Amino acid sequence: xxxxxxxxxxxxxxxxxxxxxxxxxxxxxxxxxxxxxxxxxxxxxxxxxxxxxxxxxxxxxxxxxxxxxxxxxxxxxxxxxxxxxxxxxxxxxxxxxxxxxxxxxxxxxxxxxxxxxxxxxxxxxxxxxxxxxxxxxxxxxxxxxxxxxxxxxxxxxxxxxxxxxxxxxxxxxxxxxxxxxxxxxxxxxxxxxxxxxxxxxxxxxxxxxxxxxxxxxxxxxxxxxxxxxxxxxxxxxxxxxxxxxxxxxxxxxxxxxxxxxxxxxxxxxxxxxxxxxxxxxxxxxxxxxxxxxxxxxxxxxxxxxxxxxxxxxxxxxxxxxxxxxxxxxxxxxxxxxxxxxxxxxxxxxxxxxxxxxxxxxxxxxxxxxxxxxxxxxxxxxxxxxxxxxxxxxxxxxxxxxxxxxxxxxxxxxxxxxxxxxxxxxxxxxxxxxxxxxxxxxxxxxxxxxxxxxxxxxxxxxxxx
Amino acid sequence: xxxxxxxxxxxxxxxxxxxxxxxxxxxxxxxxxxxxxxxxxxxxxxxxxxxxxxxxxxxxxxxxxxxxxxxxxxxxxxxxxxxxxxxxxxxxxxxxxxxxxxxxxxxxxxxxxxxxxxxxxxxxxxxxxxxxxxxxxxxxxxxxxxxxxxxxxxxxxxxxxxxxxxxxxxxxxxxxxxxxxxxxxxxxxxxxxxxxxxxxxxxxxxxxxxxxxxxxxxxxxxxxxxxxxxxxxxxxxxxxxxxxxxxxxxxxxxxxxxxxxxxxxxxxxxxxxxxxxxxxxxxxxxxxxxxxxxxxxxxxxxxxxxxxxxxxxxxxxxxxxxxxxxxxxxxxxxxxxxxxxxxxxxxxxxxxxxxxxxxxxxxx
Amino acid sequence: xxxxxxxxxxxxxxxxxxxxxxxxxxxxxxxxxxxxxxxxxxxxxxxxxxxxxxxxxxxxxxxxxxxxxxxxxxxxxxxxxxxxxxxxxxxxxxxxxxxx
Numbered sequence: 001x002x003x004x005x006x007x008x009x010x011x012x013x014x015x016x017x018x019x020x021x022x023x024x025x026x027x028x029x030x031x032x033x034x035x036x037x038x039x040x041x042x043x044x045x046x047x048x049x050x051x052x053x054x055x056x057x058x059x060x061x062x063x064x065x066x067x068x069x070x071x072x073x074x075x076x077x078x079x080x081x082x083x084x085x086x087x088x089x090x091x092x093x094x095x096x097x098x099x100x101x102x103x104x105x106x107x108x109x110x111x112x113x114x115x116x117x118x119x120x121x122x123x124x125x126x127x128x129x130x131x132x133x134x135x136x137x138x139x140x141x142x143x144x145x146x147x148x149x150x151x152x153x154x155x156x157x158x159x160x161x162x163x164x165x166x167x168x169x170x171x172x173x174x175x176x177x178x179x180x181x182x183x184x185x186x187x188x189x190x191x192x193x194x195x196x197x198x199x200x201x202x203x204x205x206x207x208x209x210x211x212x213x214x215x216x217x218x219x220x221x222x223x224x225x226x227x228x229x230x231x232x233x234x235x236x237x238x239x240x241x242x243x244x245x246x247x248x249x250x251x252x253x254x255x256x257x258x259x260x261x262x263x264x265x266x267x268x269x270x271x272x273x274x275x276x277x278x279x280x281x282x283x284x285x286x287x288x289x290x291x292x293x294x295x296x297x298x299x300x301x302x303x304x305x306x307x308x309x310x311x312x313x314x315x316x317x318x319x320x321x322x323x324x325x326x327x328x329x330x331x332x333x334x335x336x337x338x339x340x341x342x343x344x345x346x347x348x349x350x351x352x353x354x355x356x357x358x359x360x361x362x363x364x365x366x367x368x369x370x371x372x373x374x375x376x377x378x379x380x381x382x383x384x385x386x387x388x389x390x391x392x393x394x395x396x397x398x399x400x401x402x403x404x405x406x407x408x409x410x411x412x413x414x415x416x417x418x419x420x421x422x423x424x425x426x427x428x429x430x431x432x433x434x435x436x437x438x439x440x441x442x443x444x445x446x447x448x449x450x451x452x453x454x455x456x457x458x459x460x461x462x463x464x
Numbered sequence: 465x466x467x468x469x470x471x472x473x474x475x476x477x478x479x480x481x482x483x484x485x486x487x488x489x490x491x492x493x494x495x496x497x498x499x500x501x502x503x504x505x506x507x508x509x510x511x512x513x514x515x516x517x518x519x520x521x522x523x524x525x526x527x528x529x530x531x532x533x534x535x536x537x538x539x540x541x542x543x544x545x546x547x548x549x550x551x552x553x554x555x556x557x558x559x560x561x562x563x564x565x566x567x568x569x570x571x572x573x574x575x576x577x578x579x580x581x582x583x584x585x586x587x588x589x590x591x592x593x594x595x596x597x598x599x600x601x602x603x604x605x606x607x608x609x610x611x612x613x614x615x616x617x618x619x620x621x622x623x624x625x626x627x628x629x630x631x632x633x634x635x636x637x638x639x640x641x642x643x644x645x646x647x648x649x650x651x652x653x654x655x656x657x658x659x660x661x662x663x664x665x666x667x668x669x670x671x672x673x674x675x676x677x678x679x680x681x682x683x684x685x686x687x688x689x690x691x692x693x694x695x696x697x698x699x700x701x702x703x704x705x706x707x708x709x710x711x712x713x714x715x716x717x718x719x720x721x722x723x724x725x726x727x728x729x730x731x732x733x734x735x736x737x738x739x740x741x742x743x744x745x746x747x748x749x750x751x752x753x754x755x756x757x758x759x760x761x762x763x764x765x766x767x768x769x770x771x772x773x774x775x776x777x778x779x780x781x782x783x784x785x786x787x788x789x790x791x792x793x794x795x796x797x798x799x800x801x802x803x804x805x806x807x808x809x810x811x812x813x814x815x816x817x818x819x820x821x822x823x824x825x826x827x828x
Numbered sequence: 829x830x831x832x833x834x835x836x837x838x839x840x841x842x843x844x845x846x847x848x849x850x851x852x853x854x855x856x857x858x859x860x861x862x863x864x865x866x867x868x869x870x871x872x873x874x875x876x877x878x879x880x881x882x883x884x885x886x887x888x889x890x891x892x893x894x895x896x897x898x899x900x901x902x903x904x905x906x907x908x909x910x911x912x913x914x915x916x917x918x919x920x921x922x923x924x925x926x927x928x
Contacts, residue, residue: 034889036909041888053836083889083907086738094738099901103738116890126893128870128883129832135887143862144836171834232881233870251832262890377885377893380877392628393474393640396499402506403625405718410700410761410892436499442736443760445889446700448901449723449745450756457743458726700902701876703920719876757901 004030004077005327006320007093007106009084009265012040013067013309014301014316015112019078020070021320025329028075030104032082032095038068040114040301041134042309045142053144056168060204060309061141067313086442087269091296094442094455101451108296108323111266112316115259115302118281119415120154120366121375121383124228125255129235133256137162146171147252151237153226154257155180156360157201160208162254167215175248176212177239179257179363181222188359198352220246224365228253257363260418261303267440269294275432278357279306280367281418282437288343289322290315298323310349314342367422375423376416378409386420390427396436397421410446413438467493467637469810470655470665472644472679473672475505476620476795479627480802481669481810483542486634488807493637493663495644495655502674502691502734504795507766509696509724510620510716511709512552512797515559515587515612519573522580523821524775528794529584530817531801532614538800539618545633548626550618551717557615558590558599558710560606560751567608574610586613601705603753609710617709619717620796639663644672647682649784667810668787673769674732676791684783686824689791691732691767694725695740697748699758712751721755723748727768734765768793772827778809778819789824831868843912848921854910861887861894861905872896872905873918895919 006022008015011033019029031038039046043064050062071078079097086094091106117132124130133152139145146166150173152159163173195202212219220241229236229247238247260281263273271292273282283305290298298319301312318339325335369375371384381404389400397413397420400406406420407413413420417438425435469485471478474496482492497503514532518524532554539552561567571589578585590609595602598611632638643658647668655663670676670683680687701719709715713723726740741763749756769791771777776792788810792798801817808816840855847869854863861884864872871881872894884894887906894905897917 034907081907088738092738116888117886126880126882128872128881131884132886135885138887139833139862139865143859143866145862145866146834146836148830148832148834169836233883377891380875380880389625392625392632393496393638394499395641398499398506402503402621403628405621408762410759410895411890412762414890415886439500441762441764442738442741443763446759446761446892448756449697449699449749449758449760452742452745452760453749453756455742456739457746458737458739759902 001103001105002030003105003107004028005106006030006108006110006323007032007091007104008110008112009087010040010112010114010301010303011035011038011071011078012042012112012114012301012312013064014312015040015110016067016071016316017313018110018112018300018316018320019076020067020073021317022324023073023075025324026075027324027327027329030077030079030106031071032079032084032093034081034083036080038071038078038080039064041138043068044138049141049144053140056165057141058165064309083445084265085444085447087265096447096451099451101447101455103455108327109298110316110319110323111297111299111303112301112312113262113265113303115306116262116414117256118258118260118362119419120255120257120363121369121373121419122226122228122366123370123373124230124234126374126377127228127230128233129230129251130228130253130255133158133162133254134259136254137165140165140169147254149174149250150252150254151175151177151248151250152254152256153177153223153237154255154363156256156258157205157208157356158259159256160205160212163217164208164211167211167217172215172217174250175218175220177223177226177237177241177248178219178221179223179226180360184361185359188355191355191358195352195355197348198350201352226363226365257366258360259302259306261305262414263303264412264414264440264444266292266297266299266303267437268442268444269297271297271299273437276305278354280362282432290319291322307350307353311346314346314349318342318346367419368426369419375419376406376409378411379405381406381416383419383423386423387427390424394424395428395430397424397438398436400424401438407438412440412444466652467491467663467665469493469667469669470495470653470663471669471671472655473670473675474628474638474640475503475671475673476624476627476799477673477790477792477802478669478671479624479631480795480799481671481790481806482631482636483627483634484803484807485810486631486636488811491635492631493639493665494631495642495657495663496638496640497643497675498641502732502767504673504766504769505624506621507694507696507764508620508796509694509722510617510714510796511557512554512616512618513557513794514614515557515574515610517794518775519577521773521775521821522577525577525581525585527776527801528797529614530805531798532616534800534804535616535618538803542626542630546626546629548622549717550622550626552616552618554614554616556611556613556708557617558609558611558708560609560710560712562605562607562750564607567610570610587611599707601752601754603750605750611708615709617714618796623796623799644679647679653786666786669790669810670787671790673791674767676789680789683787683789684781685779685789686827687777687789687791688772688827689769689777692770693728693730693734693765693767695728695736695744695763695765696725697723697741697744697760697763699723699755700761702758705752705754710751713748713755720761721748721758732767734767736763736765776822777824778822779824831866832870833865835866843910845910845914845916847916848918856910856912858910859906860908860910860914863910864905874921876920
């Protein structure tokens with residue numbers, strides 16, 4: 001088994017930047033990434049797609065290309081298409097690639113596993129034709145595939161970005177159904193002072209809104225009672241807005257009300273997590289370098305708390321500096337010299353975040369869905385089921401998992417975990433921290449039994 | 465408010481016992497742990513199993529048979545009360561053998577046990593061809609199997625949920641998120657919890673699984689239970705490929721194939737390991753080669769609650785009469801016995817089963 | 829009516845792929861889930877719980893709604909690239925599901 005100084009899980013901005021920094025100081029690095037080509041979701045397939053449709057996707061996307069190029073160094077082993085399914089202490093990392101099982105060892109691990117779309121369970125969200133807005137963007141970035149008749153539902157800057165990209169590509173969305181209310185915008189004003197330090201983000205946001213307005217895409221704000229209607233596939237979105245009922249016929253619905261850290265790998269290693277009320281999600285407990293409470297494990301990028309691509313890149317470099325210092329490749333003073341400008345840049349890049357979190361809160365109707373709404377897509381468990389399990393003594397999501405299978409399917413709770421915690425917290429009058437989260441175990445992603453069986457089994461004397 | 469019984473431990477063992485007591489009109493309070501407690505009730509293999517049990521103690525074999533025989537009626541009654549299908553299937557189960565020697569050696573032991581059980585031990589030996597007729601997907605490495613007709617399996621999680629619901633429906637008081645710190649017996653029992661709650665009851669049942677090792681001595685029990693880890697795998701939902709359960713694999717009523725289990729003495733570590741999972745996967749594929757292409761969706765480690773000889777412990781405390789230790793490794797198999805017959809033993813009725821061989825005297 | 833999805837580069841090199849008994853011409857090297865959507869496929873699978881139809885949802889390997897049986901193994905379409913002659917079926921609905 002090959003042993004590396006550092007294993008990096010994920011080749012998005014955090015993972016790619018960390019790899020380059022670690023390589024600079026002479027560490028041997030292995031980057032394991034699920035996608036065939038580096039970039040993460042934000043720069044997905046950027047080397048292939050930038051030339052083809054860079055005009056539609058914009059400079060924020062094409063700027064990822066140099067990071068990808070930075071992976072091509074002798075001391076960096078980048079394994080594309082590597083689906084990591086177990087990280088065990090030591091560290092022994094098991095993954096599957098091209099249908100075959102493989103393993104590496106590493107002295108240290110950096111988790112750069114990014115974000116997931118915040119689950120948005122509302123009636124009809126499991127119908128074919130309903131996707132996340134992130135999925136819509138990935139279709140465009142990687143494949144040049146666009147929805148012809150789409151409605152965008154939810155809130156947040158990503159919704160505006162994809163709307164503009166669709167406009168530029170000549171297939172504007174039929175409408176934006178936005179859940180944020182005027183009151184949210186007014187409350188967010190108190191954070192404007194901080195946000196002005198991150199003025200580039202605000203300017204971009206205003207530019208996007210102007211492009212949407214020029215294309216005459218209708219915007220409905222303060223939407224509630226949102227449902228996707230259809231027999232066997234999405235046919236329309238219905239909702240209330242400003243006291244009126246609306247129904248918009250469509251074929252595709254893109255949902256988005258923020259992104260949340262993908263904590264699966266960190267949780268499987270036993271990293272402590274805490275509820276972050278401002279971002280309404282769990283985040284790992286980390287120091288200013290991204291070091292977790294599990295020795296040898298750092299976390300950078302959106303998986304450490306949502307900050308976006310620029311924050312991820314800087315945090316990746318900081319974590320790499322810390323790990324290099326621990327490994328004896330850098331003195332503490334060298335590390336700090338290199339880190340000082342990065343820490344300063346980080347605080348500027350993070351300045352707009354509090355404003356955005358308040359201006360675009362999650363859709364309340366999807367945080368506490370109606371009883372009949374499916375909240376676990378894999379096992380088709382409803383919000384009402386979870387509430388009824390609270391009534392027979394379930395204090396946390398692991399007991400509801402046993403009672404009703406929510407979180408037992410192949411997605412391992414990625415798209416129901418936060419909803420189950422929220423429902424139980426509400427029903428039991430507990431905080432999200434008291435309620436807790438799923439215990440995440442290997443396999444982090446399914447693996448065939450055949451692949452598993454091809455790996456070494458237990459030592460004979462320990463088999464029992 | 466005082467109860468007739470306080471039951472420490474809200475897993476399948478505690479809840480089956482509570483359910484049986486409630487059926488008799490007794491007032492019961494159950495104290496249960498939290499979401500992160502070690503819970504064999506959430507991690508077990510779901511077999512309702514007779515064969516291979518009590519090879520050295522026929523009374524245990526008989527107790528398992530008694531429970532297996534009572535399961536169908538128990539499942540129907542509990543299922544109807546809660547609208548739950550407990551997934552019970554009792555059409556026999558296999559012990560697979562990969563060599564002729566091990567098959568013959570096991571048959572010899574079963575024959576000896578059968579004699580001690582007055583012939584009530586209905587098993588048959590299936591050779592390769594006979595087995596293939598029963599299980600078309602069986603692999604060529606399997607030499608044969610012992611088919612025991614009293615074996616079966618159920619959905620253990622639905623059993624747990626049905627018990628949790630029905631105990632409450634019948635008026636049982638269940639307090640969750642509790643850790644018992646002390647028990648005194650000034651007159652009746654006073655059970656003190658970490659959060660300050662105090663529960664009073666005339667009698668007490670300690671069915672706290674591994675927690676009994678800590679609490680037992682305070683009540684005058686030896687409670688020599690230890691954890692033994694079992695790693696378990698479950699696949700994606702598949703079309704029917706396995707007809708009857710075995711100790712290697714069973715297909716659950718939702719479609720997944722459950723594969724088990726390791727036997728590891730690793731203390732209170734309930735983690736999973738790649739070598740552990742790989743060993744189980746290889747064995748399952750040896751039995752059913754078609755499983756090689758199935759996706760493993762989940763795996764977990766759970767801790768068995770084992771006494772030194774692996775048999776259950778049923779013991780009344782000499783120091784604190786009215787306190788009973790009830791603990792076993794096979795909470796699913798014995799659920800029906802605990803619901804139907806254990807209340808007679810606790811209440812000391814005429815119909816009480818003779819459980820003396822399961823007392824703690826055997827550990828002295 | 830035109831398919832729900834539009835391809836910006838329809839002139840890519842295409843190869844035959846078998847899906848649920850039909851032959852589709854999909855862009856070589858493309859993301860399989862995206863290529864199927866662009867080819868007008870609306871339902872990739874039916875759930876084993878209720879039989880409800882499902883299609884790609886997250887496109888990033890997280891939701892498992894785009895599961896397909898590819899060469900006999902159930903995998904995520906959004907994590908696979910199109911290659912010539914792929915044999916694909918809806919999971920456990922045949923025709924390449926003869927053993928499981």
